[in-house]
Amino acid sequence: MTELHEHHTAPARTGIRRLTGPGWLRVLWVTPIFFGIGVGLPVLIRWLAHWHPVWKGSVILTVELVTVPLGFLVGIGGFDYWAHYASGRPTVEDDHSSHGAKSWRDYFRVNTDHKVIGIQYVVTTIIFFCIGGLLAMLFRAELAQPGDQYFNPQTFNVLVSNHAALMIFLFVIPAFAGLGNYVIPLMLGAADMAFPRLNALSFWLLPMAGLMLVAGMVTPGGGPSAGWTCYAPLCSHQPLGQVFFNMGVQWAGASSIMTALNFLVTIITMRAPGMTFWRMPLLVWANFTTSLLVVIATPFIAGSQFFVMFDRVLHTHFFEPGGGGYVLGYQHIFWFYSHPAVYIMMLPGFGIISEVIAVMSRKPVFGYRLMALSLMAILVLGFSVWAHHMFVAGMAGWLRVPMMVTSMVIAVPTGIKIFSWLATMWEGRIHFTTPMLFALGFLSMFVIGGLSGIYLASVPIDIHASDTYFIVAHIHYVLFGGSVFTIFAGIYYWFPKMTGRMYDERLGKLHFWLTFIGFNLTFFPMHYIGLQGMPRRVADYAGRFADINLFISIASFGLGASTLVFLYNMAKSWKHGEPAGGNPWRALTLEWQVSSPPPIFNFDEIPQVVGHPYEYGVPGAKHAIFGAPKPEPVGTD
Amino acid sequence: MSSHAEPHEPGAFEHHGPPPIHYSSRVSPAVLGMFLFIASEIMLFGAFFTVYFFDRVVNKPFNGHWPPEGFHRPVYVALINTLILVSSSATMHWADTSIKKGNRAGLQAGLVLTLCLGATFLATQVIEYHRLGFATKDTSFASTFFGLTGLHGAHVFVGLTILLVMTIRAFRGHFSPEHHHGVEIGGIYWHFVDVMWIVVYVTVYLL
Numbered sequence: 001m002t003e004l005h006e007h008h009t010a011p012a013r014t015g016i017r018r019l020t021g022p023g024w025l026r027v028l029w030v031t032p033i034f035f036g037i038g039v040g041l042p043v044l045i046r047w048l049a050h051w052h053p054v055w056k057g058s059v060i061l062t063v064e065l066v067t068v069p070l071g072f073l074v075g076i077g078g079f080d081y082w083a084h085y086a087s088g089r090p091t092v093e094d095d096h097s098s099h100g101a102k103s104w105r106d107y108f109r110v111n112t113d114h115k116v117i118g119i120q121y122v123v124t125t126i127i128f129f130c131i132g133g134l135l136a137m138l139f140r141a142e143l144a145q146p147g148d149q150y151f152n153p154q155t156f157n158v159l160v161s162n163h164a165a166l167m168i169f170l171f172v173i174p175a176f177a178g179l180g181n182y183v184i185p186l187m188l189g190a191a192d193m194a195f196p197r198l199n200a201l202s203f204w205l206l207p208m209a210g211l212m213l214v215a216g217m218v219t220p221g222g223g224p225s226a227g228w229t230c231y232a233p234l235c236s237h238q239p240l241g242q243v244f245f246n247m248g249v250q251w252a253g254a255s256s257i258m259t260a261l262n263f264l265v266t267i268i269t270m271r272a273p274g275m276t277f278w279r280m281p282l283l284v285w286a287n288f289t290t291s292l293l294v295v296i297a298t299p300f301i302a303g304s305q306f307f308v309m310f311d312r313v314l315h316t317h318f319f320e321p322g323g324g325g326y327v328l329g330y331q332h333i334f335w336f337y338s339h340p341a342v343y344i345m346m347l348p349g350f351g352i353i354s355e356v357i358a359v360m361s362r363k364p365v366f367g368y369r370l371m372a373l374s375l376m377a378i379l380v381l382g383f384s385v386w387a388h389h390m391f392v393a394g395m396a397g398w399l400r401v402p403m404m405v406t407s408m409v410i411a412v413p414t415g416i417k418i419f420s421w422l423a424t425m426w427e428g429r430i431h432f433t434t435p436m437l438f439a440l441g442f443l444s445m446f447v448i449g450g451l452s453g454i455y456l457a458s459v460p461i462d463i464h465a466s467d468t469y470f471i472v473a474h475i476h477y478v479l480f481g482g483s484v485f486t487i488f489a490g491i492y493y494w495f496p497k498m499t500g501r502m503y504d505e506r507l508g509k510l511h512f513w514l515t516f517i518g519f520n521l522t523f524f525p526m527h528y529i530g531l532q533g534m535p536r537r538v539a540d541y542a543g544r545f546a547d548i549n550l551f552i553s554i555a556s557f558g559l560g561a562s563t564l565v566f567l568y569n570m571a572k573s574w575k576h577g578e579p580a581g582g583n584p585w586r587a588l589t590l591e592w593q594v595s596s597p598p599p600i601f602n603f604d605e606i607p608q609v610v611g612h613p614y615e616y617g618v619p620g621a622k623h624a625i626f627g628a629p630k631p632e633p634v635g636t637d
Numbered sequence: 638m639s640s641h642a643e644p645h646e647p648g649a650f651e652h653h654g655p656p657p658i659h660y661s662s663r664v665s666p667a668v669l670g671m672f673l674f675i676a677s678e679i680m681l682f683g684a685f686f687t688v689y690f691f692d693r694v695v696n697k698p699f700n701g702h703w704p705p706e707g708f709h710r711p712v713y714v715a716l717i718n719t720l721i722l723v724s725s726s727a728t729m730h731w732a733d734t735s736i737k738k739g740n741r742a743g744l745q746a747g748l749v750l751t752l753c754l755g756a757t758f759l760a761t762q763v764i765e766y767h768r769l770g771f772a773t774k775d776t777s778f779a780s781t782f783f784g785l786t787g788l789h790g791a792h793v794f795v796g797l798t799i800l801l802v803m804t805i806r807a808f809r810g811h812f813s814p815e816h817h818h819g820v821e822i823g824g825i826y827w828h829f830v831d832v833m834w835i836v837v838y839v840t841v842y843l844l
Contacts, residue, residue: 088811096654195666264669268664269669302681314783325780329692333684
């Protein structure tokens with residue numbers, strides 16, 4: 001027993017090596033050193049440059065928000081390989097000791113296995129999903145009645161801002177990254193991602209970013225309350241917590257860019273023989289397009305957060321009109337990222353839904369190539385619509401109509417996808433499993449959100465509805481009814497693959513119906529009160545909205561409670577679920593052709609891809625064969 | 638036995654190692670990764686250029702004077718600095734072609750020269766900052782000036798760090814005509830930093 005135990009914690013470290021080796025013990029002493037650097041560096045520079053005062057809290061804090069996470073990453077071992085390389089020692093053949101998970105402890109260290117990282121991502125993001133949801137329930141409690149009950153307006157705005165920021169940057173975007181991480185190398189027939197160490201590093205940035213956003217809320221002096229959009233110049237004059245927000249977004253963005261880069265390189269260079277672009281599953285296509293969006297667009301939000309932070313810390317005038325800054329510049333730069341970001345938050349979900357609907361309808365995806373091409377069309381068009389967020393901001397008048405037109409045109413590729421999914425289900429043998437229910441819920445809710453989106457794209461309606469609850473309703477129909485439903489669909493669909501066990505179908509269906517009904521009761525009335533003129537992001541409201549707001553608040557608590565069913569189902573099934581077997585859905589894509597959970601290196605041998613991934617119901621159709629005599633060169637199909 | 642979780646598939650962890658990797662592209666993953674990273678970097682510079690042109694062209698502050706009256710840009714010092722940085726690209730290229738031909742001395746000399754030229758550039762910029770006579774808090778002209786040159790300076794610093802690692806490895810006997818990925822990828826980044834400087838110089842100092 002002891003011997004076994006020792007074997008599993010290998011390489012065994014004793015004495016001083018336990019402190020110097022990568023891990024939580026090293027975090028404990030390395031992070032304070034980096035904390036010291038974060039204090040010393042600005043003080044030293046200010047002293048050398050004769051700036052007064054030498055000791056300036058806001059500057060030190062900003063530097064700390066860079067050095068402390070770096071210290072944590074050094075401690076946990078995120079940079080060990082590169083440090084070894086930089087020291088000029090010979091590179092060693094990888095012994096794969098950091099690969100794979102034998103016990104739960106292996107999920108709490110730097111792990112290079114994309115399957116472990118995928119689960120690390122999904123679990124972390126669900127924690128932040130719960131925190132973000134609790135914040136929403138807190139401010140719904142405040143909104144249950146007009147007047148100030150529990151929170152003052154400042155705190156209310158902090159809750160709203162952080163609810164949005166956590167849901168967007170710490171849940172939707174990274175949850176898709178997590179699912180993609182788990183599934184993409186498997187679907188491509190690869191043993192891992194192209195850059196496993198970068199992959200591990202990009203995961204460990206994420207809890208840092210999340211903790212920073214949460215810490216910002218409880219900072220002495222007050223949290224960030226400028227909304228998740230953090231408009232300048234308001235944002236540069238917020239309490240101290242705003243700096244946590246700015247830097248948290250930077251870390252999450254860096255994590256996102258690194259993952260996207262990894263996805264792109266993996267998809268381009270690591271496909272199995274025979275896996276041409278036109279044979280890739282649509283989930284891979286969706287993540288390919290999303291990653292392109294991330295690599296191109298995310299640097300813009302990095303820039304925008306730098307500028308508002310510099311306006312605060314270095315007293316620059318990027319957006320301060322007093323010194324010749326251009327206020328609207330912030331909104332242009334911010335939305336040039338954040339509009340593509342809504343596709344970053346939706347395209348991977350499109351991919352998940354394509355998988356689920358084809359498998360559960362037992363039919364090939366209708367219009368496979370057009371499905372892939374419409375993703376590309378959304379990618380291109382997504383960069384040409386950002387100013388529709390600024391119709392009432394006072395921007396150049398001539399920009400309005402072009403942006404209105406492009407915003408409406410982007411509904412075309414999205415419509416192509418909706419009709420393709422419907423045609424895929426047409427006359428199929430539909431299995432109403434939990435992932436399929438979420439897929440159908442997504443389809444119906446996303447169409448509602450898409451339609452209100454087309455309303456809002458037209459300038460006159462947008463001017464009327466701007467900054468009302470109609471916007472809140474729209475964003476939740478596309479982001480909750482859209483993205484969150486697809487994430488749930490994905491988690492249920494790949495749960496058997498990740499854990500080797502089946503989730504409880506009855507609880508899954510209960511979760512779906514509670515979520516679906518709670519969601520509609522919460523958000524549908526918001527269309528109405530929005531058009532009646534109730535403004536968003538305000539703690540108090542007119543008495544005539546009292547009844548309907550009480551109704552919404554009660555419904556939102558029900559919606560929040562439905563998550564408990566999900567958490568219970570996941571925890572229970574992970575431990576006690578029925579063994580699922582390799583391929584419970586009888587799917588053709590490669591991740592289902594190996595055991596559940598897959599072997600440590602995914603495939604004993606690289607499969608040979610011979611056909612399309614969705615040929616359900618086509619006699620004799622094969623996607624891939626194992627044990628082919630010799631891998632042939634990439635086909636020209 | 639209970640000290641660790643049972644894998645669901647017995648034998649799943651007693652594997653000999655990963656199967657041989659099948660590459661589906663002729664581009665090496667590391668080079669492709671560097672190019673994508675540079676694409677991302679270009680967009681980051683793009684954000685800084687966007688705010689520059691918004692502040693300068695769309696906003697038209699200071700009665701149309703850019704730089705505002707009383708502000709002077711050290712155009713000629715920066716021109717010399719530009720020449721220094723451009724020549725460092727040439728020495729980097731020399732280092733790269735040397736190791737491809739198996740000329741280790743050329744690699745080492747090229748890297749050391751590049752490192753010195755880059756460090757000179759950075760030192761000149763720090764001294765320039767010190768003697769400019771204006772600081773970040775003085776108008777949006779100064780903000781964008783320090784923004785763009787500072788962002789570029791940070792990239793030079795990162796590039797120098799990469800070059801330093803390559804130099805250490807070159808002197809410790811690594812790299813060969815067959816294996817010189819590190820030099821090649823570090824070189825790509827360094828050339829990017831140089832080309833970016835020319836754009837920054839033209840925009841910030843000359844226009």
